Amino acid sequence: MSDDRQQKAFPVSWDQFHRDARALAWRLHGFGPFQGLICITRGGLVPAAIVARELGLRLIETVSIASYHDYKNQGETLVLKPIAQAVIEAAGEGGRGLLVIDDLVDTGSTARQVRAMLPNAHFATVYAKPLGRDVIDTFITEVSQDTWIYFPWDMGLSFQPPIRDGVA
Numbered sequence: 443m444s445d446d447r448q449q450k451a452f453p454v455s456w457d458q459f460h461r462d463a464r465a466l467a468w469r470l471h472g473f474g475p476f477q478g479l480i481c482i483t484r485g486g487l488v489p490a491a492i493v494a495r496e497l498g499l500r501l502i503e504t505v506s507i508a509s510y511h512d513y514k515n516q517g518e519t520l521v522l523k524p525i526a527q528a529v530i531e532a533a534g535e536g537g538r539g540l541l542v543i544d545d546l547v548d549t550g551s552t553a554r555q556v557r558a559m560l561p562n563a564h565f566a567t568v569y570a571k572p573l574g575r576d577v578i579d580t581f582i583t584e585v586s587q588d589t590w591i592y593f594p595w596d597m598g599l600s601f602q603p604p605i606r607d608g609v610a
């Protein structure tokens with residue numbers, strides 16, 4: 443969840459997200475070919491579908507991780523489902539040849555946890571914040587640490603009062 447440390451909002455539309463995820467695929471094309479894609483759920487599911495389509499990847503695995511961004515549990519992560527051993531064994535040493543995708547990197551805790559499982563995989567996110575940027579090999583857009591990214595699957599259309607009525 444967003445909190446009051448996040449002063450800036452960066453809302454992303456479906457259109458924009460598709461463009462950015464496709465730009466990520468263009469960039470990743472130069473680092474391939476990849477043998478398979480590991481998607482960090484849940485946020486990585488959407489960019490993974492777009493990148494897999496663009497790069498022709500059909501071997502797709504998930505690693506399910508929940509991270510906590512509240513004051514008490516800052517940086518904590520919980521692995522709910524690990525990567526299948528068969529997928530790790532099908533890849534090169536330390537996951538070489540695998541592509542790991544997530545929607546964003548913030549503190550870097552989630553990506554670091556997966557990096558420990560696959561040290562030689564290629565890590566990619568669509569968006570990145572400074573604290574986590576170094577864990578990621580390829581990303582498209584950087585936003586400041588105090589920005590909260592709003593994804594299209596978390597938003598809906600809502601009525602906007604006319605400007606002359608003022609803000610509530």
Ligand SMILES: O=P(O)(O)OC[C@H]1O[C@H](OP(=O)(O)OP(=O)(O)O)[C@H](O)[C@@H]1O
Pocket residue numbers: 482483484485486507508509510517544545546547548549550551552553574
């Ligand atoms: O770099 P970090 O500080 O670890 O934060 C980044 C992670 O946080 C979000 O996932 P979240 O755990 O909120 O769950 P979700 O993907 O299921 O929405 C996002 O999708 C990244 O996976």
Ligand SMILES: Nc1nc2[nH]cnc2c(=O)[nH]1
Pocket residue numbers: 511546548589590591592593596
């Ligand atoms: N939606 C969303 N989830 C996050 N998880 C960690 N940082 C963010 C963010 O900026 N936006």
Ligand SMILES: [Mg+2]
Pocket residue numbers: 482483484485486507544552
């Ligand atoms: Mg996530």
